[in-house]
Amino acid sequence: MGQITMATTLTSPHSLEEFLKLPEEKPALEFFDHRIYQKPMPRRRHSILQFEISSAINQIAKPAKIAYAFPELRCTFAGRSIVPDIVVLLWEHIEFGSDGEPRDDVLISPDWMIEILSPEKNSGWVIRKILFSLEQGGQLGWLVDPGDCSVVAFFPDRLPKSLQGSDPLPVLSGIPWPISADQLFDWLKMSV
Numbered sequence: 183m184g185q186i187t188m189a190t191t192l193t194s195p196h197s198l199e200e201f202l203k204l205p206e207e208k209p210a211l212e213f214f215d216h217r218i219y220q221k222p223m224p225r226r227r228h229s230i231l232q233f234e235i236s237s238a239i240n241q242i243a244k245p246a247k248i249a250y251a252f253p254e255l256r257c258t259f260a261g262r263s264i265v266p267d268i269v270v271l272l273w274e275h276i277e278f279g280s281d282g283e284p285r286d287d288v289l290i291s292p293d294w295m296i297e298i299l300s301p302e303k304n305s306g307w308v309i310r311k312i313l314f315s316l317e318q319g320g321q322l323g324w325l326v327d328p329g330d331c332s333v334v335a336f337f338p339d340r341l342p343k344s345l346q347g348s349d350p351l352p353v354l355s356g357i358p359w360p361i362s363a364d365q366l367f368d369w370l371k372m373s374v
Contacts, residue, residue: 196213196216196218198213198258198261198262198263201213201263202258202263209221209222209223209224210254210256210265212263212264212265212311213262213264214263214264214310214311214314215262219307222300222303223302224267224298225300227300227328227370228267228298228300228328230369230370230372231298231326231328231366231369232253232254232267232268232298233253234369235251235268235326235366236251236252236268237251238359239251239268239270239353239357242357242358243270243357243359247273248273248356249270249271249272249273249293249294249354249356249357250270250271250273250276251268251296252268252269252271253268254267255269255288256287256288257269257288257289257290257291257315258287258288258289259288259290259291259318260291260314260318264311264315266292266295266296266297266311266315267296267297268294268295268296268297269288269295269296270292270293270295271288271290271293272293272356275290275293290318290319291315291316291318291319291320292315292320293320293321293322293354294322294323294353294354295320295323295324296323296324297311297312297323297325297326298326298328299325299326299327299328299329300328301329305325308325309336316337317338320338322335322353322354323335323336323337324336324351326366328367328370330346331346331347331364331367332346332363333345333346333351333363335351335352337352345363346363347362347364348362348363348364350362351366
């Protein structure tokens with residue numbers, strides 16, 4: 183398959199079933215509104231935030247079996263297949279096999295979808311994915327912007343909220359993680 187960019191679509195639309203038969207690529211391909219998009223390759227700040235956010239959530243939520251944060255996990259639901267930067271699933275929404283291991287395929291909307299903006303990402307495209315996830319049963323979405331140290335929080339039942347500085351960030355109900363926007367972006371200050 184040729185190079186696919188965020189704004190480029192294939193010449194002939196594929197069905198979700200056809201898309202899911204394609205081999206996985208890096209960066210990941212996503213299927214949304216009968217178009218195939220390729221995620222941009224993450225850069226350093228993106229990778230740091232993706233790792234630190236996932237790790238912090240899992241340190242708190244995994245031992246108590248509240249939730250688990252998965253980086254770059256494919257979610258296929260409601261005719262779309264997306265790969266958010268971080269997918270947080272409540273424990274009761276993680277399907278386990280008889281061996282106690284989680285099943286590979288996620289066929290529901292993320293409970294909490296986190297996207298980290300990078301210069302190559304189109305914010306409108308990312309917002310559409312977050313809003314669609316919320317329409318399909320998601321509870322929370324974050325759009326993390328390292329460029330201006332802000333987080334826009336999206337909710338299924340009210341307007342989004344832009345948060346910066348000492349503003350506390352909303353998290354999924356049941357996860358005891360008090361964190362502010364400043365604390366989140368402090369992870370980027372590695373040489374201080």
